[in-house]
Amino acid sequence: MSRIGLVYDRIRFEEKVILKKGEERGLSMKLSDAKDLCLYVQGSDEEFKATFGDVVLQRCISYFRGLNITAFLESKGIYVINPLSVAQICGNKVLSTLALERAGVPTPETIVSFSPESVFKAIEKLGYPVVLKPIIGSWGRLVALLKDKETTESIIEARELLNSPLHKIYYTQEMINRPPRDIRTIVVGDRVIASIYRYAPQDDWRTNVARGGKTAPCPLTKELEGLVLKAAKAVGGGILGVDAMESPKGILVHEVNNTVEFRGAMAAGATNIPNEILNYVVGLSRR
Amino acid sequence: MKVKCIDCEGDIEIPNDVTMGEIVTCPDCGLDFEVSKVDADGVSLEKAESMGEDWGE
Numbered sequence: 001m002s003r004i005g006l007v008y009d010r011i012r013f014e015e016k017v018i019l020k021k022g023e024e025r026g027l028s029m030k031l032s033d034a035k036d037l038c039l040y041v042q043g044s045d046e047e048f049k050a051t052f053g054d055v056v057l058q059r060c061i062s063y064f065r066g067l068n069i070t071a072f073l074e075s076k077g078i079y080v081i082n083p084l085s086v087a088q089i090c091g092n093k094v095l096s097t098l099a100l101e102r103a104g105v106p107t108p109e110t111i112v113s114f115s116p117e118s119v120f121k122a123i124e125k126l127g128y129p130v131v132l133k134p135i136i137g138s139w140g141r142l143v144a145l146l147k148d149k150e151t152t153e154s155i156i157e158a159r160e161l162l163n164s165p166l167h168k169i170y171y172t173q174e175m176i177n178r179p180p181r182d183i184r185t186i187v188v189g190d191r192v193i194a195s196i197y198r199y200a201p202q203d204d205w206r207t208n209v210a211r212g213g214k215t216a217p218c219p220l221t222k223e224l225e226g227l228v229l230k231a232a233k234a235v236g237g238g239i240l241g242v243d244a245m246e247s248p249k250g251i252l253v254h255e256v257n258n259t260v261e262f263r264g265a266m267a268a269g270a271t272n273i274p275n276e277i278l279n280y281v282v283g284l285s286r287r
Numbered sequence: 288m289k290v291k292c293i294d295c296e297g298d299i300e301i302p303n304d305v306t307m308g309e310i311v312t313c314p315d316c317g318l319d320f321e322v323s324k325v326d327a328d329g330v331s332l333e334k335a336e337s338m339g340e341d342w343g344e
Contacts, residue, residue, distance in 0.1 A: 011316045016295050063341035138343015164340065210343075241344060261344040 002285035005030035005053030005078075007069055009060045013263040014274075018057070021274040027282070029053070034065050039072050048076035055079045055285040057239075057277070059259050063091045063136065066259060079284060082238035082258050089235045090258035093135045093171050096235060103234035105227060106252045108245075109174040116156045122172045123152065129175040136166050138257070139210035145175065173254075176247045182207045183218050183244040183251075186262055186273060187232040188280045194262065194270035195220040195228075209264035217268050227251055239277055290332060294318050301330055310335050 006029050008015050022029050030053045056073055058080050060066030067087050070080045082090070089095045100107045111122035112135075123130050123146070132144045132155060146152045159167045186194040201212035209215065218224075228242045231253045241260030244253045262273045288301040297315030301322075305311075309322045311332065324331035 010318070011295075012318075013295050013316070016316060061342050062339050063343065065341075136341055141338075141340075141343070257344045259344050 002054035002287075003030060003049065004028075004281055004285050005032060005056040007032045007034055007052070007056055007058050007060060007066070007073075009034040009062055009065055012061065012261065014261055015059050017266070017274045018059075018277060022278055025278065027278065034060050034062070034069055037069065039069075043076070045077040048073065049078060052078055053285075055081070055281060057081050057281055058087070061259075063087075063138070063258075067091060081281060081284065082240070083236060086236035086238050086240075087258045090240070090256050091136060093133055093255070094169070096256055097171075099234045100231055100253055100256075103230060105231045105234055106250060108176055108247075108252050108254055111172050113170045113172070114168065116160060116170075119152065119156055119170045119172060120149075122170065126172060126174050131173045131175050133171045133173065134167060135169050135171050140206035140208040142167075143206060145205055146172075176245050176252060176254075178245045178247055180205075180207075181246075182254075183224065183246070184209075184215075184265060185218075185220070185224070185228045185242045185244065186260055186265060186270070187228060187237075187240045187242055188276045189237070189239075189283075190229065191276075192220055192225050192228050193276045194265045194273055195224065196265045196268040196270065198264060209261065213264065215264035215268040217270075224251060227253060231256055239280060288329065290330060292316060292318060292320075293332070293334075299332070305330060 056078050058066050058070050070084045070087050073080050074084050089099050094112055097110050113119055113122050129147045134142045144155050181197045181199045184196050184198050185192050195218045196215045197218045198207040198213040200207045204211055207213045231242045232240050235256045241257035243255040244251050289298045292299050292313035295316040297313045299311055299313050307322050307325050311320050319335035320332040321335045322330050323333040
């Protein structure tokens with residue numbers, strides 16, 4: 001059997017339970033702390049495989065760190081979960097929204113623009129309220145609900161002062177008239193292994209568990225399952241967190257996460273997630 | 288004194304001379320916390336602001 005590795009930069013709840021479950025199953029995993037890595041471009045494939053394993057679960061909390069390590073390991077013949085192309089698409093909201101749209105997955109109406117002036121044109125088309133999101137980032141960070149021109153001007157002014165050029169790309173999306181919850185599903189390979197509701201905390205409109213959102217089981221209807229699997233396939237598949245919303249137009253998929261967090265899903269009863277992830281990784285290592 | 292890590296439920300050792308604003312780290316998951324309150328009932332911890340712009344899932 002091939003060697004299995006895990007690359008991380010922080011042991012969150014998720015990495016901790018994966019490691020614990022792996023230990024219980026007697027799996028020997030090669031652990032690599034991304035912060036300690038010093039990757040030699042001229043190193044041989046065999047040297048890299050001996051250090052990292054033949055199949056690597058990439059679980060960095062830092063997107064760019066994980067992305068570049070994935071590129072490196074793939075170039076040395078290591079199978080990384082998720083592959084580089086998947087990480088690239090999921091980590092960038094423009095790319096993931098385009099992939100979903102292209103695959104015919106219903107997604108909120110979205111406009112991408114590149115200057116403060118053009119944001120107002122986008123809002124004119126979408127109509128207030130709109131949601132402004134950074135194209136890179138997670139946990140609902142810097143996601144703004146814009147209800148009027150004055151707030152929009154302030155937010156744009158603040159964004160323009162940020163150093164990252166990524167903040168100069170404006171991703172505006174219609175505000176979906178949804179219940180105070182969304183749906184987080186977890187896809188492993190060709191199956192949806194968990195489906196939960198995430199309820200926004202009392203003092204926030206965002207549902208992210210990282211912001212205090214609470215979870216509860218969500219029935220996996222045929223419609224939801226079909227859409228979620230289609231969305232996962234659209235970005236290239238693997239181990240993914242597919243987020244959806246209940247809208248008056250039906251279910252819309254708004255995001256696909258590459259290094260999915262599942263603490264909330266486990267709290268809602270989906271306790272088998274670490275085992276399912278390990279089954280998938282072990283399965284790939286036996287190819 | 289020990290406090291449960293809100294992330295992994297590991298035991299965080301709080302030094303006897305703890306002061307507000309001090310950073311303590313969970314020995315299990317490595318998460319940093321800022322001590323936001325110290326009183327007779329014990330201490331309150333908040334996640335320290337060390338997040339990167341690209342952090343997440």
